[in-house]
Amino acid sequence: MNDPDDAGDLERFRLRARRWLQETAPAHGWLRRPGAARRRIAVGDHDAVRRNRACQELLFEAGFAGLSWPAEYGGQGLGLREQIVFNEEARAFDLPLTAFIIGLGMCGPTILAVGTEEQKQRYILPMLRGEEIWCQLFSEPGAGSDVAGLRTRAVRDGDAWVLNGQKVWTSGAHHCEFGIVLARTDPDVPKHKGLTMFVVDLRTPGVSLRPIRQIDGGEHFNEVFFDDVRIPDTDVLGGEGKGWQAATTTLMNERVSLGAVRTLDDVHPSAALIDLARERGLLADESVRQNLVDLWMKETVVGLLGERVTAGIMRGRAPGPEGSITKLVRTGFSTASAELGFRLAGPAAAAWPEGAADGDTWANTLLFVPSLTVAGGTDEVLKNIIGERVLGLDKEPQVDRDVPFRELTGR
Ligand SMILES: Cc1cc2nc3c(=O)[nH]c(=O)nc-3n(C[C@H](O)[C@H](O)[C@H](O)COP(=O)(O)OP(=O)(O)OC[C@H]3O[C@@H](n4cnc5c(N)ncnc54)[C@H](O)[C@@H]3O)c2cc1C
Structure with a gap:
């Protein structure tokens, strides 16, 4: 970063990304409407899925997909800092x-971390081109x-596994072609040791889905059932019995992506709330000003923590337990931002004319944020991880860690 040539390259990259976004966004309807919440894709919204695929494909064609992923699998072979710069411009x-x-x-x-060469060749490129979700x-x-x-359970059967x-x-x-699934392949060893991760094609016979309806009326996640689903041995990811190590890689990436590296795209930044307070003539209210400053401080802390995690990753460190800190702090920021926005928006946040564009923004945001305290590791579990692995406190007592799984469950 301190090398002037590097800084010049990064600035050129930023300008290229900015120009491309400014030229491409209007034609595709990617302009941000102030105050609009980002929406998840509900069951049956094929149009939204098509728009997502088309956007990812355009990013790929323009050389902005997989910026930090290896070029031999379709990435751009650049660094995480280019991804961060792109995210900043895309915000x-x-x-x-x-x-x-x-x-x-x-x-x-x-x-990329634990897959075989064949898996990287098969799966990474279609993912980057937006063809497979x-x-x-x-x-x-x-x-x-x-x-x-x-x-x-996954049980071996010749050169395949049978999943139930x-x-x-x-x-x-509901809009995916593939998933990574964790299954028990050996119940005779302790629970962490008998797991294997697989790639599963969700179009395989025996896979069925049942969407779950949420408090906001949407259906964004599902129950998924496996009945004698056959998975080829070549789709074992990270090795038989190595599922826990593979899952740890996934979860660390999840916490970093939820907490640090991703743009703050689910929540409303303090700047938007300051605008809202100004619009509603509330800036003279002392308690509003205090709340806005408090929010701005939380936002700044999330940003700085994110930069710290990112700097570690850029020095070649795998995402570690500090991803749990950023995820936890970001959840607090998102909750505070949603509550303050709802209050500042006044009655319009709770009731809006039928069909009003973005009228439901604050109600939706308020109903959505509690899920952040659960998704990707609950607040309580993250506090345990921070206590044990960041602060070095004693581990929680675990009576089942060394006991064969079958003895715990009788199966
Ligand atoms: C929006 C959203 C999206 C999700 N997407 C996915 C997905 O795509 N794929 C997927 O596999 N899962 C997904 N999940 C599931 C998520 O990973 C789990 O909900 C989460 O791990 C918590 O598990 P649980 O719901 O079974 O709660 P439980 O683990 O049963 O926890 C219940 C309560 O007990 C507390 N608790 C549990 N253990 C401890 C402990 N050791 N110490 C202190 N307190 C504890 C928890 O904090 C919580 O308050 C998603 C969840 C949400 C909300």
Whole structure:
């Protein structure tokens, strides 16, 4: 960063990205409407999926997809700082890319980290071109925070595996071609040791989905059932029995992407709330000003923490437990921002004329933010990780860690 040539390259990259975005965005309807919330893709919204795919394809063709991913698999072979610069420039626009958050934020990095050469050649390029969308199938009805306690079983059968079980809360599965799934392949060893990760093609016979309706009326995640689903041995990801290590790679990337590297795109930045307060004539109110300053401080802290995590990654370190700190702090910021926005917007936040564009922004945001305290690791679990792995405090007592899984469950 301190090298003047490097700084010049990065500035040229920024200008190229800015020019491309300014030229491309108007024609594709990617202009950000002030105050509009970013929306997830509901079941049956084929149009939104098409727009997401088209956006990713245009990014790929223009050389802005997979900026930090290796060129031999279709990436641009640049650094994370180019990705950050692109994200900064893209923040002013409304790029429809939510369908790719999990694939590009978690599944792709996992395949690049632990996949075979054949898997990288097969899966990375179509992901970058927007042709194949991915989801993450870890959580089960009885295994969320304690995901290592999962019960979905995969049993070897010749040169394939047969998968049976149920996943839940699978974001976006309804518009995905592929997923990474964690299953138990050996119940006779302790729970963390008997897991294997697979790539699963969701169009395989025996896979069925049931969307889950949320408090905001949308259906953005699903129950996914596997009934005798055959997965070729070549789709084992990271090695048989190495599922926990592969999953840790995925979850670290998830927390970093949720907390630090991604732009603050789900929440309303303090600048937008200052504008809203000004518009509503509330800036003279002392308590409003105090709340705005408090929010601005939280936002600044999230930004600085994010930069620290990013700097570590750029020095070649794998995303570590500090990703948990940024995710936790960002959740607090998002909640504070949603609550303040709802208050500043006044009655219009709770009731709006039918069909009013973005009328439901604040109501939706307020209903959405509690999910951030759960998705990608709950606040309580993140505090445990920070206590143990950042602060070096004693570990939580774990009575089941060294016991064969079959003895815990009787199966
Ligand atoms: C918006 C959203 C999207 C999601 N998308 C996906 C997805 O795409 N794929 C996927 O696999 N999963 C997904 N999830 C599921 C998510 O990973 C789980 O909900 C999460 O891990 C928590 O698991 P749980 O819901 O089973 O809660 P539980 O683990 O049962 O937790 C219940 C409560 O107990 C607390 N608790 C649990 N263990 C401890 C502990 N050791 N110490 C202190 N407190 C504890 C928790 O903090 C929580 O308050 C998503 C969730 C949300 C909200």
